[in-house]
Amino acid sequence: MNVLCLVELDEAGVTDASLRALTFARSLATGGPAAPGATGPVVAAVAFGPADRVPASLLGRYGVTEAYVVEPSALDGYAPQAWARTLEGLLSVTLAAAVVAAGTDCGSEVLAHLGALTGQPMAANCLTASPEADGTLAVSRQRWAGLLIEDAILDGTPALLTVATDVVPPVPVDDAADPAVLVHEPDLDPADLRVRAAVSAGRDGGVSLATARVVVGGGRGVGGPDGFAPLEELARLLGGVVGVSRVVTSQGWRPHTQQVGQTGTKITPELYLACGISGAIQHMAGCASAKHIVVINTDPAAPILSRADYAVIGDLAEVIPALVAALKERA
Amino acid sequence: MEVAVCVKRVPQVGGRIVVTPDGQDVDTRMSGFAISPHEECAVEEAVQITERLGGTVSVLTLGPAEAADQLRDALALGAHRAVLLEDGGREWGPAGTAAAIVAEVRRRAAEGPGCDLLLLGNEAADTGDYQVGVRVAHGLGWPCATGIKHLEITGDGARARREYRGREETFEFGLPAVITVKEGINLPRYPSLPGRLRAKRAAIEQYQPQWQPEGLRKRALRVPDQPRQQATVLGTGADAVPALVRLLEELGVLK
Known part of the structure; x- marks a missing residue:
């Protein structure tokens, strides 16, 4: 199945949590039955920021086959509902049957908005997901911050999942190829921009x-x-x-x-x-x-x-x- | 300022967490119950806001009849009225929970002063779904900020801050709005004796919202495998320090 993954950028390229989410997305994309004659499944990534900051080769090493970037001229900074609207718009472009994000403050919030916009369920902090014969996904996810694991069925189109940030390891692929980075112009509603972050330096700049x-x-x-x-x-x-x-x-x-x-x-x-x-x-x-x-x-x-x-x-x-x-x- | 706070009754787990034999629930025979931690801070924040600006705090929960205990805990901290949405003995998912909250906010607005600010915890301690607040905001058509650890009410708007990856994100938007908070936004007070007495006598409004099926369906709960067992004891007191230094060398953490 084709999977769309939200990628968070940082100074080093892509955040550790997003590399974990990409690893999860790739495993979900390749885990289902392949259609006869079809080329490999699409693992699409979307990032927000200047196109020249998107590390295509790093994304390729984590199995991304198509990369989309939303530049500041189209959507400047972090606006959770606008990011969710962008993911919604990319569903028809990527033909994604699932959308994945890291279980961070950002990823959880954006996927919750996407769940509300699409009327679909969202499974938070997943550890595994695999397609069932009836088109649903069998997922395991953290409850109680990981003290318990819930085995569940996720019945949604698209399936929306965030990935636990502390369990699924980031694993690169053997045969990496740089994906094309395509500039995407989202179609936004004015209400999507009502809540937008102004970012400033944190108070303690030491080791996090x-x-x-x-x-x-x-x-x-x-x-x-x-x-x-x-x-x-x-x-x-x-x-x-x-x-x-x-x-x-x-x-x-x-x-x-x-x-x-x-x-x-x-x-x-x-x-x-x-x-x-x-x-x-x-x-x-x-x-x-x-x-x-x-x-x-x-x-x-x-x-x-x-x-x-x-x-x-x-x-x-x-x-x-x-x-x-x-x-x-x-x- | 009319502030409503949504709280959830969750088990107070101590040294370990046990699943019932049928794998469907946390075994709570040996545990008490409490308001989920982020929401305890949401109650405190709401009380502080109305202490500064006037108005009332309504506390709202979806749960069993026993969740009245948690509503009374919130009343003892300074909330003014309490509403119990009875869960009918069923497990409610995030979409159904959000719909029940939206219906209650609308019902209240139709009867009297509507809600200016709706506070929730960022996520419930037990289910950890991370989405009820956002779904409520969409249901009401209100702006929403999540994971907030600093909140100012500014005339007819809100300025909400959170830390994310070592930086500070500030969100400003108009009211009414939905804000989910995290522990650390304040230090909840201890209930006063008069507060406890008032809470004990307070009336609790009760409603029966309509349950709905969800797209995420639980099969079973389990405790994850423990990667670690009993620690190897290196020694006692300062005499153990040489062994500890050797261990830190072996682990490669010494510069």
Whole structure:
């Protein structure tokens, strides 16, 4: 089946979440029965921005066969309903039977609008999708931020799906070819532009929690707002950032932007060093995709130990300064 | 300013989440229930807005009769009236939920002062559909912003901000509007004792909206495989630091 995928651009080319969505889209496109004599299915990508910023060869490496770009002269900046209207317009151009986007704030919102515009259901945060004989899709998707998986039937034309940002890996193709990049002029309704983002630089320009390679986590065991300095220093030494549990933000010890978990940020670092965190299930939903989890905790029976790779049993107020000293000595 | 807030009753899961033997639900025999976290912040935001600008907060839920508990929690935080849309014992999907909310907003507008601002959580903790607010906005023909973590009401409009990929996105639009918020927009207050007493006595309006089938149909729920089991203990206290440094070297995270 032909699949249309929304691609988000960033400074590096295409966001990691969109590469994952493209991998999912390609697997969906090639998963169904091919029509006799038909050429391969179309994996179409659509991006918003200047045409010269669309990395055709990168899109080709992720299986894109047709790329569409909506330039700022036609639609400037992020306007969720206008982006959804653009996807709707591209359905007849690409003959797509499914539309896929990353399960990001942007992708979820645009596909929700597309669902409302087309009157079709939308399945959020999917892990897998495969065509059934009756034309529906069998999907598995995250509930409870990934703590549960729902197996479901998605019965919609087009099928609308967002892709979990922390599970489906981005996988390039073996035989890549650069797709043509075609400029697309969307047909918009004035109401589509009522809500449009003005973008400004974020307040903290440091390493982002969501993409950090190392996250040093602090929980209730840190003891209070004054206990985070050693964690900050450790994070600096490791080239990472500090993340915290929900109790820390609900106590007002640290800003909510640092929260790891179901209602905060989902992280995917090489190392999550969780200090003084018991491991409530909502917290684990945010860090389960870390490659390695190392715990520092006074309680050997804390739930987080049953979901971690390594642990040091001890008081973080003792262990972290000793670790910081050892790392400084080593440097 | 008439503000309506949609909340959802969800299980309070603690250390682990268990699925019923038939695979259709979360086992809630051992758990309590609460307002889904983003929506608790939506209630607080609505109360703060009416404290500044005057007006009333209506809190609305679609759920079983027991969801009256969550409406009373919202009343205790300062909401003024509560509406229970009874789910009739069925599981409602996002399209049907949105249609029921749209019908309630219209019914209310026909009877008296309509709603200027409708707040929801960005997504429900349990189903995580990420779309009810947007579908409601389309049903009402109102502008919509999602994932909002800072909100200002400016005369007859709203200025809503969120962080996205390290940058700040600001949306400005007129009211009435639908806004979905995320935890972090505020720190919800604790209910006061007078608030609790008032909530206990408050009347709750009840309606029975019409259920509709959905295009996304659940087959079963399951707990994903655990990639990790019990952690290997490296040692105790500061004595474990040399082993910890060696581990960090092996993991390749030391610069």
